[in-house]
Amino acid sequence: MFIFHYSSKNKWDQFGVYTSLFSIEGATMAFVAAPPGSGKSFWIDSHPGWTDQDEWALGLGIHSLEWHASPHTQSEDDAHYAAIDVKTEAARQSGVCLLGALYIGIIPNAIVLIDRDVHHERCAHRDDLEWEEVEKITAWMVEHATKHGVPIYDNFDAAAAATSKHISDHTAR
Numbered sequence: 121m122f123i124f125h126y127s128s129k130n131k132w133d134q135f136g137v138y139t140s141l142f143s144i145e146g147a148t149m150a151f152v153a154a155p156p157g158s159g160k161s162f163w164i165d166s167h168p169g170w171t172d173q174d175e176w177a178l179g180l181g182i183h184s185l186e187w188h189a190s191p192h193t194q195s196e197d198d199a200h201y202a203a204i205d206v207k208t209e210a211a212r213q214s215g216v217c218l219l220g221a222l223y224i225g226i227i228p229n230a231i232v233l234i235d236r237d238v239h240h241e242r243c244a245h246r247d248d249l250e251w252e253e254v255e256k257i258t259a260w261m262v263e264h265a266t267k268h269g270v271p272i273y274d275n276f277d278a279a280a281a282a283t284s285k286h287i288s289d290h291t292a293r
Contacts, residue, residue: 149217150283151208154232154276155258157243160219163276170280173208173220182207183222188248198224217283219276221257227268230279231261 151173154160164172177183182204192200201224208226211218233239239258243249265272273279 149212149215150229150280151212151218151220151223151226152230152232152276152279152283153221153223153228153261154219154234155239155261156221156254157246157249158232158234158239159242159276160221160232164219167276167280170217170219171211173218173222176211176216176218177204177207177220177222180207201225217280221261227264228270229283231265231270231272232274232276232279233258233261233272234274 152170161172161174164170174183178185183200187200201222204222205224205226208218208220208223239254240251243251243254262272264270271279271282273282
């Protein structure tokens with residue numbers, strides 16, 4: 121069980137439990153997905169109510185930078201991201217708003233797909249990303265969104281606003 125506490129900044133407590141400035145015990149919050157290189161971390165830097173899923177997963181030890189650098193079978197990938205899904209859903213149910221791309225089966229509240237040319241340009245400046253792989257992830261996200269009726273936005277502000285309204289509508293009941 122995840123229990124979240126007020127903190128002056130995002131950190132992981134002595135039990136390996138993530139604590140966030142804006143987490144609310146017992147509240148369901150959001151998971152918004154966007155492909156690698158789309159500007160998630162940059163956007164989060166100016167939106168303190170949101171948590172970078174990459175940093176969160178690294179802090180919990182459920183994902184690492186080395187993971188991407190080593191080869192895996194499809195079943196290893198599936199198991200890895202399914203485990204992250206479980207923790208992501210627990211965090212969402214405990215009141216954390218996450219923005220990331222680490223998922224396989226969880227249904228995000230929204231997906232952000234920025235302009236393709238802008239996205240390609242951003243990825244070109246990243247040594248850790250290959251455009252062909254980013255395109256595959258993007259196509260999978262579109263397929264996942266279509267299958268599950270997940271709204272797609274072209275910017276993070278719109279997705280956050282829509283997600284916040286959805287959360288407010290459901291918590292007011």
